[in-house]
Amino acid sequence: MEAKVVWKNGMTFAGTSESGFSVPMGTSSDLGGADDGFRPMELIAIGLAGCTGMDVISILSKKKQKVTNFEVRIHAEKATEHPKVFTGIEVEYYVTGEEIDKAAVERAVELSITKYCPAQAMLSKAVPITHKITIH
Numbered sequence: 001m002e003a004k005v006v007w008k009n010g011m012t013f014a015g016t017s018e019s020g021f022s023v024p025m026g027t028s029s030d031l032g033g034a035d036d037g038f039r040p041m042e043l044i045a046i047g048l049a050g051c052t053g054m055d056v057i058s059i060l061s062k063k064k065q066k067v068t069n070f071e072v073r074i075h076a077e078k079a080t081e082h083p084k085v086f087t088g089i090e091v092e093y094y095v096t097g098e099e100i101d102k103a104a105v106e107r108a109v110e111l112s113i114t115k116y117c118p119a120q121a122m123l124s125k126a127v128p129i130t131h132k133i134t135i136h
Contacts, residue, residue: 001017001018002017002018003015003016003017003018004016004017005025010032010033010034011026011027011031011032011033011034012024012025012026012033012034012036012037013025013026013037015043023037023038023043024036024037024038025037025038025039025040025043026038026039027039041076041078041084041086044086044123045074045076045086045089046074047119048074048089048091048117048119048120048123049072049073049074049091050072050119051112051117051118051119051120052072052091052093052109052112052113052117052119052120053070053071053072053093055108055111055112055116055117056070056072056093056105056108056109056112057070059107059108059111059112060095060104060105060108063101063104063107063108065097065100065101065104065105066097066098066099066100067095067096067097067100068096068097068098069094069095069096069097069136070093070094070095070096071093071094072091072092072093072094073091073092073094074089074090074091074092075089075090075092076088076089076090077089085126085127086123086126086127087127088127088128088129088130089123089127089128089129089130090129090130090131090132091120091129091130091131091132092131092132092133092134093105093109093131093132093133093134094134094136095133095134095135095136096135096136097136100135102133102135105133105135106133109131109133113131
């Protein structure tokens with residue numbers, strides 16, 4: 001995989017990768033930015049949520065679960081000193097649907113954690129990650 005950021009001005013960058021899409025990146029005004037894009041650490045959290053979310057929804061679809069709404073929320077704690085790395089992450093899965101099988105959801109999450117999600121596998125080597133499942 002190839003990825004890059006291109007400096008636009010000030011603290012504003014545009015990130016692109018092989019997919020061809022662009023993502024705006026920036027920082028807050030108190031750090032010299034213009035509040036005009038995602039912070040890099042936000043993109044790491046979003047990447048984790050997207051990676052595991054795609055796994056889980058794909059597995060639940062194969063298990064014929066009737067999911068009507070699905071969210072993955074990341075709750076990340078950051079160090080107070082530089083570098084302000086994540087010190088703990090909770091991944092929270094919210095599944096809404098008709099007659100959702102709790103065991104199917106638990107298995108889908110387990111498979112994402114242990115087998116499919118490279119973002120989770122990589123980050124878990126650096127920071128403790130916990131998981132929570134809520135079914136409506």
